[in-house]
Amino acid sequence: MSPAPCDVPPAPESLGNVHLVGVGGAGMSTVAALLAARGVPVSGSDARESPVLETLRRAGVQTQVGHEPAHVLHADTVVVSSAIRADNPELRAARDGGLRVLHRSEALATLMRGRRAVAVAGAHGKTTTSAMTAVLLGEVGLEPSYAIGGTVLRASGATDAVDAGGDAVGGARHGTGEVFVAEADESDGSFLAYRPTVAVVTNVEPDHLDHYGSAEAFEAAFDRFTERVEPDG
Incomplete structure (x- = not known):
């Protein structure tokens, strides 16, 4: 689907x-x-x-x-x-x-609604870049939410909990701030479900050609991804 x-x-x-x-x-x-x-x-x-x-x-x-x-x-x-x-x-x-x-991705988009969303895409480095962004935003007191496909460690080495008093789900945090950091998966085109405030593209290198069919189609998907940035982004 x-x-x-x-x-x-x-x-x-x-x-x-x-x-x-x-x-x-x-x-x-x-x-x-x-x-x-x-x-x-x-x-x-x-x-x-x-x-x-x-x-x-x-x-x-x-x-x-x-x-x-x-x-x-x-x-x-x-x-x-x-x-x-x-x-x-x-x-x-x-x-x-x-x-x-x-x-x-559509369910994740509902969670990003009303937030200043930072969506991180790219053939390589999405998880690392998303986690670094979330940690840095947290360290400066912005209390971000995030959805990332890997365990996120704060600078102290601790794992963020989902919310206050909750149990840790390594790649998820429900923060009190307005920023939401999301790792945006391009493998099946699902990153086109988002309307981010900020779109980060780490790199574009032909991948997932079983879904896209050609390198040109893969690159075009990233063009559409960046075009979906909100007007105030």
Whole structure:
């Protein structure tokens, strides 16, 4: 599933009960933790038990092992990544039941709504650059939120928690400031779901040609990404 660019994503609180299929993945677990930190009722499933699932449970996310249609019974919105196949039983049940289905990037875009979003893209160095940006903004007192595909360590070496009193999900933090730092994944074109205030491109080197088909199409996607910067960015 590929996301459709959206200029005005819905507010996360409008999504109702949210269920994430494949919630144990680095990108999906950050979205789940951040939604829960915003007070959204969140559940998720993954193919196998993992420490990530246990951490998410402590952060208020209801998690199940295995993929069953019953897991989306009480959901209003179902979130999937590009790794979830169309024949996944939970995704099929969501579509058959007429539920709203969002790509992970679309769900992340709802969390970025109303924030000064810094989206970091590039063939290499996204995670490192995103983490450095988040740490620097935190060190100067801006209290950023972030969604990054790797564990972020502060200068002290400690891992930020999702929110005050919450358990740590390494790449997620719900901050009190207006800045939101997001690692923007270009592998499937999903970074085009964002309308950032600041777009950072670390480099552009042909990659993911199985999705784009040519180096020219890959480079053109980055052009569209930078064109989606907000007018005041």
